[in-house]
Amino acid sequence: MKRFLIYSTKIFVITILVAVVLDGIYTAIFLQTKNRGKIEDVYNSTPKKFDVVFLGSSRANNHFVAQMFGDKGLKSFNYGMSGGHLFEASLLLKLMIERKYAIKNVILEADLNLSNEDEAEGISALFLPYIHNSEMIKEHFSTEDNFKELYYIPFYRYIKYGTKIGFREIFFGAINKKTNQLDNLGYHPLEKHKNGNMKNNIANLKPLPHNKYYEEIRSICKANNINFIAVMTPMCENVVGMNYFEKVKKAYPEIHNYENVVVENKYFSSCGHMTDEGAKMFTARIIKDFFNK
Amino acid sequence: MFFNSLAFAIFLPIVFFLYWFVFNKTKSTQNALLIVASYYFYSCWDWRFLFLLVFSTFLDYYTGIQIEKGTTERNRKFWFWLSVLTNLGFLGVFKYYNFFASSFAELLNNVGFKASPILLNVILPVGISFYTFHGLSYVIDIYYKRIKAEYNFVDYSLFVSYFPLLVAGPIERATHLLPQVKIKREFDLQMAKDGVCQIIWGLVKKVVIADTCATYANAIFDHYTAMNSFSLILGAIYFAFQIYGDFSGYSDIALGVSKLFSLDLLRNFNYPYFSRDIAEFWRRWHISLSSWFRDYLYIPLGGSKGGLWMKIRNTFIIFVVSGFWHGANWTYLAWGFINAIYFLPLLLSNSNRNNIDDVKISWNFDSVKVMLSILSTFLITCIAWVFFRAKTITDAILYLKRIVTNRDFGFQYLDNERYSYELLAMIGFFVLVEWNSRTRTEPLSGNKSTLKIALAIVAIMAFGTFSDYKEFIYFQF
Numbered sequence: 001m002k003r004f005l006i007y008s009t010k011i012f013v014i015t016i017l018v019a020v021v022l023d024g025i026y027t028a029i030f031l032q033t034k035n036r037g038k039i040e041d042v043y044n045s046t047p048k049k050f051d052v053v054f055l056g057s058s059r060a061n062n063h064f065v066a067q068m069f070g071d072k073g074l075k076s077f078n079y080g081m082s083g084g085h086l087f088e089a090s091l092l093l094k095l096m097i098e099r100k101y102a103i104k105n106v107i108l109e110a111d112l113n114l115s116n117e118d119e120a121e122g123i124s125a126l127f128l129p130y131i132h133n134s135e136m137i138k139e140h141f142s143t144e145d146n147f148k149e150l151y152y153i154p155f156y157r158y159i160k161y162g163t164k165i166g167f168r169e170i171f172f173g174a175i176n177k178k179t180n181q182l183d184n185l186g187y188h189p190l191e192k193h194k195n196g197n198m199k200n201n202i203a204n205l206k207p208l209p210h211n212k213y214y215e216e217i218r219s220i221c222k223a224n225n226i227n228f229i230a231v232m233t234p235m236c237e238n239v240v241g242m243n244y245f246e247k248v249k250k251a252y253p254e255i256h257n258y259e260n261v262v263v264e265n266k267y268f269s270s271c272g273h274m275t276d277e278g279a280k281m282f283t284a285r286i287i288k289d290f291f292n293k
Numbered sequence: 294m295f296f297n298s299l300a301f302a303i304f305l306p307i308v309f310f311l312y313w314f315v316f317n318k319t320k321s322t323q324n325a326l327l328i329v330a331s332y333y334f335y336s337c338w339d340w341r342f343l344f345l346l347v348f349s350t351f352l353d354y355y356t357g358i359q360i361e362k363g364t365t366e367r368n369r370k371f372w373f374w375l376s377v378l379t380n381l382g383f384l385g386v387f388k389y390y391n392f393f394a395s396s397f398a399e400l401l402n403n404v405g406f407k408a409s410p411i412l413l414n415v416i417l418p419v420g421i422s423f424y425t426f427h428g429l430s431y432v433i434d435i436y437y438k439r440i441k442a443e444y445n446f447v448d449y450s451l452f453v454s455y456f457p458l459l460v461a462g463p464i465e466r467a468t469h470l471l472p473q474v475k476i477k478r479e480f481d482l483q484m485a486k487d488g489v490c491q492i493i494w495g496l497v498k499k500v501v502i503a504d505t506c507a508t509y510a511n512a513i514f515d516h517y518t519a520m521n522s523f524s525l526i527l528g529a530i531y532f533a534f535q536i537y538g539d540f541s542g543y544s545d546i547a548l549g550v551s552k553l554f555s556l557d558l559l560r561n562f563n564y565p566y567f568s569r570d571i572a573e574f575w576r577r578w579h580i581s582l583s584s585w586f587r588d589y590l591y592i593p594l595g596g597s598k599g600g601l602w603m604k605i606r607n608t609f610i611i612f613v614v615s616g617f618w619h620g621a622n623w624t625y626l627a628w629g630f631i632n633a634i635y636f637l638p639l640l641l642s643n644s645n646r647n648n649i650d651d652v653k654i655s656w657n658f659d660s661v662k663v664m665l666s667i668l669s670t671f672l673i674t675c676i677a678w679v680f681f682r683a684k685t686i687t688d689a690i691l692y693l694k695r696i697v698t699n700r701d702f703g704f705q706y707l708d709n710e711r712y713s714y715e716l717l718a719m720i721g722f723f724v725l726v727e728w729n730s731r732t733r734t735e736p737l738s739g740n741k742s743t744l745k746i747a748l749a750i751v752a753i754m755a756f757g758t759f760s761d762y763k764e765f766i767y768f769q770f
Contacts, residue, residue, distance in 0.1 A: 001313060018747060160759065
């Protein structure tokens, strides 16, 4: 039995060693990846200057045409992340500040995402490779339920979020395979889909009165002399519970309601996401209203 | 509590410690601990079905004794049929009632009668097909005087409820397991080490092969109408490896865990995809079920005695019943029926026991023939698996039809955000590893075991699928 206990201990130690070594290798690869996504791009970047930076979910990613700002002489980049919540938007902004980005304006898409303060695991996982290298990321995740496992158990984060930061992503990162996430200055145009879902029921959504991460983004902007612009972006015609946007306006009077700027279904790829044509109409209006150009 | 869960990783060392360090004085204390652990393990699924398990155990224990004590044939027959019918009755109600009721109603509706069946709103008790078959084999063996009845209830309960085999087998025989639980177990270092290797290899099969294949197979089968020929072929291959990795991985873990307690379980898989014909495949796939049907259905029906037609009839019966054992769905019946058809040429040519030796390969023409036999057996197995995996028989037929009619062999991007061909290298490597270890239980023990274990752990951590968690397929049966 004693020999078996030694044998079991040996296997346990091997398991820990394998986890530590793999953790080190994976993290090292993530620390040098390029052209994979917005989070890696910001994390591994040097100071940059922007007139306008866009933040938010897919409703920012698919709606703010950064190139149109560029055409007006405003250097901008769309850092909206499909599937992301305000949790990730806030952390991304913190990383930009940490990397000494000089930003004049932040335009935040703040509407449906005000209804929760949860992390969006599929997106937040992309920050986790850097958790041991960034106090900012560690601090941001420290209130999450599974923080201890993610932080202290070697390789656990890569196992738990294998589909996002697992072997496949490591492999593509190691060979520097490019994604399209950074194309079009971060803006991702959508096409009209024949089978796009043109119905949406948001009747059960309620904007949180003091969304922690919204307030965080606002205060970061204030502390760094960044002009903060929060906007609600358009939805298609067939939405049940459209008074949600009025509730947002009531809870956050400073958020500009642009939900009605584009309404016709022909400008939508799905109910919450405009086509490239719709996004251009919307962006033109934003440029006109906030930058007078 | 899945074998590949954190809960089991905590449960197993605790039971191991208690078994060898606290309750190790007598076989009774060892058995009592394993019973408590097994009932706790089972109650983690759904404690309410624990009553069913205990009842089923008590029924077979009691009827077994009554059969043995029976002074007249009539009396023995009464207890025998009481046990068989009650066991099958439970299985019928929980597993098959809804299927029969709705199929019968559909039939009536089709011929003009209006019928709305009363369906039961119950979930299938996990492992019912397995522990029912344990109990049945025990009672049948006593009735035919092959074994003596067990008078110690704890020992008998352990035979039925032993946690490594409780929910998905292997289906044990009283002749094999009961004698082991009747004596005090001594710790066997080599057996325990082999057990650890088997557990780790089982995990590789489950999380690296089965669960990874599952994401691709699901993406292909669930959208087969949009898939091209190449993707559909890959889908069938991926499912073949999914179900093999899943079930044989589970069995490996079960056998490995049991070895830690110095209890040897029946081997359930013996590299089935290296079979040279379908008869050999069935001697290597889910061995404990195949041999159960052979011993308790095929042979009582007359087996191969009584001429060719009797043999064919009995073969069809056991395959269809075996298909139905897997679940109450026409697709499983079709799968069983197709396998029976595959068997037919072997029966007609009396060559179903041609390949009973080990597969050997060298650089000669015979080896080419062997490789082609293996490939063709795998191919027809994959075709049958399409019926097993598809939601309906129509889906399976359309799936296979599309392979032939689509004729596009390009790479497709799947719904799981992967390309259809991505797994081929991994499966190829897995096949090579299994091929090289086909004369052994698993590839990790033996020379350079530590290095192989380390590599297996790397594979589990780096290539395993954990975030898209999947249950063991055979738990649903």
